[in-house]
Amino acid sequence: MVCLAPPALGTVCACGACPAWSSGPSTSPLGITFGGFPRAVRMHFNPYDLGFLALAPISAVASLRLRRRLYVAAAVIAVALGGWALALASGASEDARETALFDSIPAPTDSDIKRYSADAATKAATLIFGFPLSLAYATSWFIGIRGGQRLLRRGRDA
DSSP states (O other): OOOSSOOOOOOOOOOOOOHHHHSSSOOSSSEEETTTTTTTHHOHHHHHHHHHHHHHHHHHHHHHOOOOOHHHHHHHHHHHHHHHHHHHHHHHHHHHHHHHHHTTOOOOOHHHHHHHHHHHHHHHHHHHHHHHHHHHHHHHHHHHHHHHHHHHHHHHHO
16 A cells, blocks of 8 residues: 555554655664664774773783883883784774775765775874874873872872
């Protein structure tokens, strides 16, 4: 049965939702959820980014028992290298996702091709600046956690 006209305001159509009125994507914010998360949140979530963000604080807390500065410095450098590797893996994961999306376009436009090809600068920036930024991120967490430990010790001793 095909519904020929939308039901009057405040009434319900006996044949269910009208195809002409219910076709197309939902404009409701509830219509774009998958598994409880909005699509925009899920599309940009990358587990490598979560690993990058969690590696330094967890490692800084785990290193509180290290007493020699050389061991602490080695831990900071190891965490920075791990963070850099996770940043590169995150970029590779995004490239794979973008490639899959690009391959699904039957006839890509010039703007699609330019956008897809423009991420070489991002890869170069990650390669060149990824380690120094990761080192700064790890160092700030190690200084913060170890400084907090010293402050707690001084507070107990006073």
